[in-house]
Amino acid sequence: MDGSIGSLTRRKFLVTGMTASGGLAVGISALPRLAGAATVSATPWDDDGTAANELDAWIAIDPDDSVLIRYQRSEMGQGSMTALIMCVAEELQCDWSKVRTEYASANRSIREHNVYGDQASVGSRTVRESHLLMQRIGANARERLIQAAAARWQVPTGECAAANSVVTHQPSGKQLRFGELVGDAAKLKLNHEPAIKEPPQYTLIGQPTKRVDVPLKVNGTAIYGIDIKVPGMLFAAIESCPVPTGKLASVDESPVQGMRGVVKVVKLPDAVAVVADRYWRAKQALAKLEPEWSTGALATTDSAQFSSTYRAVVETPGAVARNNGDTGQAIAGAATKLDAVYEVPYLAHATMEPLNATAYWQADRLDIWVGTQMANNTLKGLAGILKLKPEQVHVHNAFLGGGFGRRGGIDEGLQAAFVSRAVGKPVKLVWSREQDMRHDRYRPMAVIKLQAGLDAGGKPVALFARTAVGSLFRGMGLGKMVKNGVEPMAIDALATNPYDIANQRIEVHLKDTHIPVSFWRSVGASQNAFFLESFIDEMAHAAGKDPVAFRRAMLGHRPDWMKVLDTLAEKSNWGTPMAPGKGRGIGITECFGSVVGCVAEIDLTPQGKLKVERVVYAIDCGHAVNPLTVAEQLEGGTIFGLTAALFGKISVKNGAIEQGNFDSYQMVRLAQAPRTEVHLALTGGKKWGGVGEPGTAPIAPAVANAIFAVTGKRIRRLPLMDQDLTTRTASL
Amino acid sequence: MISLTVNGKSYQFDLEPETPLLWVLRDEIGLTGTKYGCGIAECGACTVEIDGRAMRSCSAPIGALDGAHVVTIEGLSPDASHPVQKAWIEEDVPQCGYCQSGQIMAVAAFLKNNPNPTDDEINANITNICRCGTYERLRRGIHRAAALMKA
Known part of the structure; x- marks a missing residue:
């Protein structure tokens, strides 16, 4: 896996932003890939939480044998997205070059009895706490594919083996591809979890392997939270009370009245936001405001x-x-x-990508596009505070421009949701570097x-x-x-x-x-x-x-x-x-x-x-x-x-x-x-x-x-x- | 109206002249590969080529760029085949990747004028911040890109 890199090819993927509610196509993105390597989409989130040809909630295999393996946590550069799907592929016995991944949907997990479990990438625990689960998911899928093939041939499963996305009946040499078996295998349920490999048997785990996200990060195609574009979206800039825990007392909106592109000044309990048709205009207008803050005795501390x-x-x-x-x-x-x-x-964490979130809060549905280390906690946290049912909240997790522990909360998502509700439109709220550093x-x-x-x-x-x-x-x-x-x-x-x-x-x-x-x-x-x-x-x-x-x-x-x-x-x-x-x-x-x-x-x-x-x-x-x-x-x-x-x-x-x-x-x-x-x-x-x-x-x-x-x-x-x-x- | 050529395409903008090029690229044209990191030309995440020179687009008002030719990460090569991009993949440089468009643009411009850079020259010229700390591989990537350019 760490060998020479062949020529890059281009593949086109249609990516969508909010198919479930609006069916809105966001764009077409070119995906460079490494020859012989697994891939990930430039927009790693999964809108619907379902795919064609699913074997289960984790794995789908298309007729051409391409394998989708869902990754339930976050990718912020730590490489766990690659490592965990390696753990699945190790047991699935699929061709690594035919694997692609995407984030597992936190919303689907809510609807399907917590099928993806803990979705947090915190505490350096993504791999150490999930490798066994992922190996078992791969092994379970492999065994079902083998059973499906054995049933088709009416031979004992013990005479069949899987390798490189193909099941072979060893005595006869007959073969069936994974893509031909997925429909039957999806209907099977195993009586026992199959054994997983011992470390000396690993062929993929332990091999230095190029990360799946790297090709997207050398040509500008990887989509971070800050890059999200939703049709009809407005932009917001925000300033919080400079003294943490302080509140907004009042703000005179007249300095921004009539400024080009400015839509609304939104007051939050501890912050003021300006919404405009462009982020730069929102930021410029915000700078003209002179909010009065209520800080009390804290303003004397140092x-x-x-x-x-x-x-x-x-x-x-x-x-x-x-x-x-x-x-x-x-x-x-x-x-x-x-x-x-x-x-x-x-x-301060000072992630290179300042905190941001894009929200669209409609009557019975909240969509949040954000790079988060904790997609399911973001979903539950927003639902709880905003009094929505968890299944009404859709978190579209993007690539994270650094996390380091900062992207585990809902500060920015909550603000974006409130601002979206105030204007009735999707809003991308971006913290300036100064806001990010002073409100960490x-x-x-x-x-x-x-x-x-x-x-x-x-x-x-x-x-x-x-x-x-x-x-x-x-x-x-x-x-x-x-x-x-x-x-x-x-x-x-x-x-x-x-x-x-x-x-x-x-x-x-x-x-x-x-x-x-x-x-x-x-x-x-x-x-x-x-x-x-x-x-x-x-x-x-x-x-x-x-x-x-x-x-x-x-x-x-x-x-x-x-x-x-x-x-x-x-x-x-x-x-x-x-x-x-x-x-x-x-x-x-x-x-x-x-x-x-x-x-x-x-x-x-x-x-x-x-x-x-x-x-x-x-x-x-x-x-x-x-x-x-x-x-x-x-x-x-x-x-x-x-x-x-x-x-x-x-x-x-x-x-x-x-x-x-x-x-x-x-x-x-x-x-x-x-x-x-x-x-x-x-x-x-x-x-x-x-x-x-x-x-x-x-x-x-x-x-x-x-x-x-x-x-x-x-x-x-x-x-x-x-x-x-x-x-x-x-x-x- | 302000005219710009970006990645070979012509654009005209009716915008406030103090609007930084960064936000024109991202929000007007939709080229989001160029990133906002600091807004004060400190971090380099927004680096693009303007008339052949690496510049920090967050601090380049478009009013001063009428007629300029801009190249962004999306225009560096059609298929990630630029030697710096190839070297970045071969050395597995990016981690979170957010700063890497800017790093790659800075290095690509630097190597045009310094095809055989020493480490000291690299240190003096490549000053973009990477918070993930990919500098070890980034330095290897620069030397590898220089070698690829000669190949």
């Missing part, structure tokens, strides 16, 4: 206040998330004591107090951590899921650490501000891996031990961690000398079921100019359905985490977010991107770990630890751009 509040909170007892032994006594009696406070700021649901800021004790031989005997961090459950309105003051995201990669330290106590303060928080790529590990892995490095240096050897001594009971650690040490040439000004640092963690670590090599001048030159990754995700995607996700995760480490800071002033665009919220670009290499250190067995997020977590501590290796300066606060990295005072 980041410095939050920081001092959190720093005070971590000096007071918190909820206990983990308690082994007697940490206080062990530290009191330790030969060497360490004590440090670390802090990280709020972070952010990675929470966090402060942590860390203490440790080492014995006279440098062996760690105690670890204490007390973190203050916003509650993601409460941020989502799920506060009752907080148990005894603790939630899993707050302590991930912290209380879950495997280090063999006899006395450990981890405490939590779920501390909120008015800044909304949510899931951000790698979630709790995004801050906790930085905290813990930097502090472990502090402990190693206090013990006079090499950081890799220090960790190995605490991980003998965890072969998966040892395999990742040893792979990193070998591939990074750990311990070999480096030129002056250059250094290495390591970070390792466990995130969404995978053990992942990296070694960063940096160059740091005495003037404080930092360049991360090379990063070596190793991951144990148990199994790799598509090793190409695993490598890509770690490469990308590196950049996401490095951007946060170097530049990431969302700060608050007068209650509002200060940053608004990429000039004030910087991103790593090509010039700052390190060379990255990825090594699989798979332990197999029952482990199926996530891949999309883990790579983001270990890069910050690896870089910070490398800075210590070069300068002896310990970085306890991010981003690095705000820290003094110089090692020589400028001479006069």
Whole structure:
């Protein structure tokens, strides 16, 4: 699958926007494809939720043997669309070049007893939680095709086998194509679920496979939410109260009266939108409005206040998330004591595609075109709030221009629905970059107090951590899921650490501000891996031990961690000398079921100019359905985490977010991107770990630890751009 | 009326002259391959060729472009056969893909004048943001495209 690429051919697909209600053709789109590869339509959603020649809700096979395999989750670049249909094809024994995919319909799932189950792409769980289901769907379909053929030939099924979209009766050599059997097979029901392959039997799973969506993404044909075009559609620009949780008090509409193309000013409880015949006109008109906001005392808050509040909170007892032994006594009696406070700021997701949604709310039907990580939750959430029956809501999920946890809510869909109702037409509502950055649901800021004790031989005997961090459950309105003051995201990669330290106590303060928080790529590990892995490095240096050897001594009971650690040490040439000004640092963690670590090599001048030159990754995700995607996700995760480490800071002033665009919220670009290499250190067995997020977590501590290796300066606060990295005072 | 040639086709627009080319391409002509990312020429997702030069169309008002020749991602090749597009497929560069139209247009224009780029030249000239962090493969893709152009 990873071989040479043949010539591209063009195929035409008729794509439709809203066939169920209006039968409106949206356009014709050219679909380039890879020779020998599976494909996906440029408009990946499924309007009707049915197709001709269905074997079941997941698979349809046309008379020409082309196979439609529905993908029930989302594609935001993480490659799961390709990986999951590989799992089906592995068992179906169909020709991979004849496979195409589309999103499974959330509306159909509602109508057919939740046939597609969980449709969310969050928590790096798309593949690890669905691979088995998809393998079974493929196996079940294959067995029915075989039974249909055996019945046609009146031979025992045991004499028949399927391969390459053909069933063969082995004694006679008779053959029937899948496309000739689908009608009969669709009527069959198996008594038992057939066995699925064991890993050594895989022929497709485990092969580096080009992603099905890539050809659409090199010629502009892939349709994202922002690209949707619905006949008769208007456009809306929106501005929310700059202080989160504040409300719209009033707005004088006269500045936009008579402006070309402007249709209506729509007031929402916390925002004002302008609807026009063109997006640019809506945006220009919105800029002329001067809404009055009601914000109250929140308008006096700022980041410095939050920081001092959190720093005070971590000096007071918190909820206990983990308690082994007697940490206080062990530290009191330790030969060497360490004590440090670390802090990280709020972070924005800043997906390249700003949030947007297109809605058409008619009397008894709501259509939403949106790129969402959670199509079925979007459907249920909108139905609940808008008092519609779930089957009246049709979510048309598009390609996502980045997700990273941001596209799991219904902020934009709800706004688009209300605006559509206000004008009685389909409306495409697009957030400006500034709206997107200032009205995110952010990675929470966090402060942590860390203490440790080492014995006279440098062996760690105690670890204490007390973190203050916003509650993601409460941020989502799920506060009752907080148990005894603790939630899993707050302590991930912290209380879950495997280090063999006899006395450990981890405490939590779920501390909120008015800044909304949510899931951000790698979630709790995004801050906790930085905290813990930097502090472990502090402990190693206090013990006079090499950081890799220090960790190995605490991980003998965890072969998966040892395999990742040893792979990193070998591939990074750990311990070999480096030129002056250059250094290495390591970070390792466990995130969404995978053990992942990296070694960063940096160059740091005495003037404080930092360049991360090379990063070596190793991951144990148990199994790799598509090793190409695993490598890509770690490469990308590196950049996401490095951007946060170097530049990431969302700060608050007068209650509002200060940053608004990429000039004030910087991103790593090509010039700052390190060379990255990825090594699989798979332990197999029952482990199926996530891949999309883990790579983001270990890069910050690896870089910070490398800075210590070069300068002896310990970085306890991010981003690095705000820290003094110089090692020589400028001479006069 | 403002006249533009886009991907070889002639258009005339009765629009406010300050309208950015980006929104003309997307909402007037329907060429949605060119993306909105920031609106201030920071991210490069909207990069197109204007009279042979890579430009950020979100900050190019059409009033200043009367008579200009514009090429978008849809017009770079009829069948995704441009060396940069081929290289992008071979290196599996895009992830979410949202920035990639702009990346490809920037690289295609860059390679016309720099057929044998060094990494330093690439760093100095290709400044588009990719939030998925595809830079490792993007850099390989640039070198591969340069090689394909010579083939």
